[in-house]
Amino acid sequence: MSATAPQQATGAHEPIVVPRPNHLRRNLIILGVTALIVGSAWFAGFNVFQILANFQRGGRLLRRMFLEPDWSFTPRIYSPMIETIRMAIVGTFWGALLALPTAVLAAENFLQKPWISKPLRFILNIFRTIPAMVLASLFVAIFGIGAFSGVMALSVFTFGLISKLTFESIESIDYGQVEALMSLGANKMNILRYAVLPQILPQYMSYTLYGFEVNVRAAAVLGYVGAGGIGQTFEQALAFRRFDRVGVIIMISFFVVLAIDLVSSSIRKRLV
Template sequence: MNQDLEKKLPIRPSRTKFYSNIGLIIAILISSAWFSGFNVFEIFANIRFAFRLLNSLFFPPAWDYADNVIGPLLETVQMAIVGSFVGAILAFPAAVLAANNFIKVKGLNTGMRLILNFFRTIPALVLASLFVAIFGIGSFAGIVALSIFSFGLISKMTYESIEAIDYGQVEAIISLGGNKMNVLRYAIIPQVLPQYMSYTLYAFEVNVRAAAVLGYVGAGGVGQTYQIWLDLRRFDRVGIIIMISFVAVLIIDFISSSIRRRLV
């Protein structure tokens, strides 16, 4: 190399950090697998049981039962729709309170975020069992569980969007003599509305999948039928439920995500 060039070239930054990070990630992976009892050999040793189960699930499919799946599946989708809708409505004011560029009261932001995190920590299934205990068996408990679950999801993502808005538009509304409500209406909502709707649709997609399981604890929908036929070891009927649900989820995901692409 040219001597002058070599003199000007800065000292190469140390790569130690990069290698140590990779080492750390590998260590975490291996130790997690070890602690949770994950064993690759066990998978291979039991693989024939898996094939046997697959065989009884799908070969042949219980077509004659298909008609009975549609009703509970529709109920599941309805639960997901109502749950996402209620969750979204509750999420917006919560997100506004949690966003530190709108309400500049640190205590309020932190308090709100704690509440949101609390709701997000509880799995939907646990929420559903709690509400089944309160409201009894049926889809209402499921709807309440999904509402709270969507609330946690949508409010978290929405408040992060509010914090990422272009603050110049807020300045403009303040300079016009606007109050907090004006700032919300003219500077914040127009900027976050597409994202907010997109998060609501995303919550709906997640809810359709979650709702399918909720019935397992008695919270209505297609999950309840899963439970019945699994208990009776009628795997062919479980199989047809899985297939039809899979197609329904695919269609819903496709429609929802194509709307979302157009939103943002």
């Protein structure tokens, strides 16, 4: 007080600006992340100038694909396109069907038996780490080239995806309803039927639709490794360097996927 008194007397003000806090830690993190990004780009041989130089060559290609497409190829796309949608439907069905009981077993708060839920979660995690394309190429080796291998890959992939999302939903349910039923002496099956399922069912259906959207997109490219659908047509057109046909396939599958996405996400919005 005594130190500031003479200052006030002379009319000087205390500085309003607070001294800057020490940002050393934050700046070090920023520096580290930047180094990581630049290092990664350098390691992968990413050269902006070279890419820009190459873009002129690419421009010709893009023009052939999207400005001069071979529209007479369209009728030959319909049946592989329909196969793609069928693959996504069947794959989603099996995946979602298996996911519900698995999610119930993997949720920690329902059975409350860690020796079941822990290993189950571990297996589900492994399922989710393997990309659908890799699964598809493994299944092609077993079931041969065709849509069935794709359906198998999509089923396994969807199973992992929906199981994880659903067991997380089960773990975040309102536990009061479960306790109310327990206090009435309900057994596990009754709790599942009247407390757990009604709460998660809208979310589960929403996840299933989400899985379907993901599957339509995945099914469109699975054919690249021989697992059926439009991807196979795509791969052939690309192998013959018929870029005018490639353009038609890309555009049509793009609009089909976009339409399915829009319909499905509007249903999902009403569900949850």
